[in-house]
Amino acid sequence: MLYQLSYISARAVFYQKLGFRQYLSRISSQTARQSGVFPANMRLGAPEQAATTAFMVANGHFKAPGATMTYLIATPPDQEDMRHDIAADIRNIQQISSVPTILEAVAAITGLRFVCIARVTADSWTTCAVLDKLDFGLKVGDGLDVTTTLCEQVRDTRAAIIIDHVAEDATYCNHHTPRIYGFQSYISVPLFRPGGEYFGTLCGLDPNPVSLSAAATTTSIKLFAELVSRQLQSEAALLEAQDALTGEREAAELREQFVAILGHDVRNPLNAIMLGTDMLQHQDLSGSAKITVQRIRRSAQRIAGLMEDVADFTRGRMGGGMTAAMEDCGDLGARFEQVVGELLLAYPGREIRFDMQPGISLRCEPRRIEQVLSNLLKNALAHGHATHPVRVSAYSQAGEFRLRVVNGGPGIAPEKLGKLFKPFWRGNPGDSHKGLGLGLFIVAEIARSHGGRIGVVSDEEETVFEFSMASALPDASLLGATA
Numbered sequence: 001m002l003y004q005l006s007y008i009s010a011r012a013v014f015y016q017k018l019g020f021r022q023y024l025s026r027i028s029s030q031t032a033r034q035s036g037v038f039p040a041n042m043r044l045g046a047p048e049q050a051a052t053t054a055f056m057v058a059n060g061h062f063k064a065p066g067a068t069m070t071y072l073i074a075t076p077p078d079q080e081d082m083r084h085d086i087a088a089d090i091r092n093i094q095q096i097s098s099v100p101t102i103l104e105a106v107a108a109i110t111g112l113r114f115v116c117i118a119r120v121t122a123d124s125w126t127t128c129a130v131l132d133k134l135d136f137g138l139k140v141g142d143g144l145d146v147t148t149t150l151c152e153q154v155r156d157t158r159a160a161i162i163i164d165h166v167a168e169d170a171t172y173c174n175h176h177t178p179r180i181y182g183f184q185s186y187i188s189v190p191l192f193r194p195g196g197e198y199f200g201t202l203c204g205l206d207p208n209p210v211s212l213s214a215a216a217t218t219t220s221i222k223l224f225a226e227l228v229s230r231q232l233q234s235e236a237a238l239l240e241a242q243d244a245l246t247g248e249r250e251a252a253e254l255r256e257q258f259v260a261i262l263g264h265d266v267r268n269p270l271n272a273i274m275l276g277t278d279m280l281q282h283q284d285l286s287g288s289a290k291i292t293v294q295r296i297r298r299s300a301q302r303i304a305g306l307m308e309d310v311a312d313f314t315r316g317r318m319g320g321g322m323t324a325a326m327e328d329c330g331d332l333g334a335r336f337e338q339v340v341g342e343l344l345l346a347y348p349g350r351e352i353r354f355d356m357q358p359g360i361s362l363r364c365e366p367r368r369i370e371q372v373l374s375n376l377l378k379n380a381l382a383h384g385h386a387t388h389p390v391r392v393s394a395y396s397q398a399g400e401f402r403l404r405v406v407n408g409g410p411g412i413a414p415e416k417l418g419k420l421f422k423p424f425w426r427g428n429p430g431d432s433h434k435g436l437g438l439g440l441f442i443v444a445e446i447a448r449s450h451g452g453r454i455g456v457v458s459d460e461e462e463t464v465f466e467f468s469m470a471s472a473l474p475d476a477s478l479l480g481a482t483a
Contacts, residue, residue: 086126089119089199090141093128096231102202102224103131109220110187110212112204114138117191117228120151120200128200134207150177151188151201158198160189162218165209185210189225194233202228266307273300298346309438322442324365324449332360332369336394339374347381351389360396362471368446369403375439376405376465384463385409401471404464412458420456443467 093099103115113133119126125146127138138144146152150161163169163186166178178184188203202225212218277297285293329335333356340354362369373392380390384407391406412420419425421444424437440454443465447454452469 086119086121086124087141090126090128092232093117093119093228094140096228098231099129099228100131102228103129106202106204106221106224107131107133109217110204111210112185112187112206112212114206115202115204117202118151118200120146120149120155120198122146122155125149125151148177148180150175150186151203154188154190154201154203155198158190160187160218160222162187162212164211164213167209181205183207185212187212187221189221191225191232192229199229199232266303270300270303270307274304301346309442322445322449324368324446326363326365326450328361329364329366329369330361332356332362332366332394333358335366335370336373336392339370339377340392343374343377343381350381350386352377352381352392353389354392356393357395360394360401360471362401362469364450364469368450372443372446372467373403373405375443376403376467379439379465380405380407380463383407383409388462396471399471400468403467405466406462406464408462411460412456412463417456417458421454 099117103117106115107113114131114136116130116132116138117128119128123146125144127140127142130138130140132138154161163172163178163184166172166175166184166186172178172186178186183205184207186203186205188201190201191199193199202221212221273296277293277300280293281290281297336356337354340352344350344352377390377392384390388408391404393402393404393406395402421440423441425441444454446452447467447469450469452467454465454467456466457464
């Protein structure tokens, strides 16, 4: 649609029908009269052309009464994306709490009564923050035709422009920008994003001459511009961190919901498989069939173990952490031997050397302490060297129970040690057959619920996990036992 522009006001021209405040020009009616006759029927196809038209009028390009000029300007297809990006840039500037103080300081130091921060692109100029003591009329979000501003030159040269008195300045005395906007003193200093990308300008103007080129003044303004640039970098880093944190939190919540649902839905078919293998084991089967049934049962037991890990994780996360049902346990040795025996069956061909001090009594939840040994052993068997035996020792010393699991093989990198006890973390994500990455996390939760600790030490030859908690006698130092 074409809109008709029949006059130029002394302040500015708006097209409210376009749905946004767009300053089209600042040109005095006197200048328009001196430059020639402004055609009453001039037609414009885009609001951003009006300031350029005003400039042409001011420079006497239209003198014939009744002349008609028609502009047909296509709207760029990415205009909405550009407006969205500029809106985000405005928010970034508005979020910097020091910006109003910086604008006040620039006005106080320079004597300029209009100071602003502008976002300047290849084809737009937009106010991001403003201090207006001139009643100039620009507000946050308002724009100017960038071709009518000196900020376009600052964008292209990345150099500041400082004008004390336009009328006495050889470069700018006949320039169209001071004539359009009616200023005599002006300053514009570039602002940059992280990485050196041009953002816009810290600029100011006044209709009266002001001494701006003194070294102290220019240095101060450039320091303020650098401060804004640094704040932009800080805001960008903060927003990036917030986005990453939000994404990670959403992913974690979705993952927790998924594993909770998975644990519930898998349990029924898993129970059916276990019941079926129990029934088949009592049938008169051939040797190969029995081996197949045993493999199915072991696989089902492994799935059951994974589901138990998932249930523990879900209870711990959604219930405020794992709790322990404490009781006196005096048969820990027999329980540990059962765990070792089950894992020897699950890992045929592997060697586990088990050494436990007799007579240890703990105040604990026995099933959870068994789970500590089971998870640590599974981890050692999965990640340790297949030809090296896994060594397990359990003893009491200085009023503390200690359980150590040692496997040979390559060490764990120092940067990975601190991540071992996080949920769903695995040192090598490609080893999908080695579990969900919950085993060590659950060990850490059990240790916490028992008032204990879990630690790990690793070098080029072996890796040692040690679980410890308060214990009753006997003490290894009294019995002469060694780890």
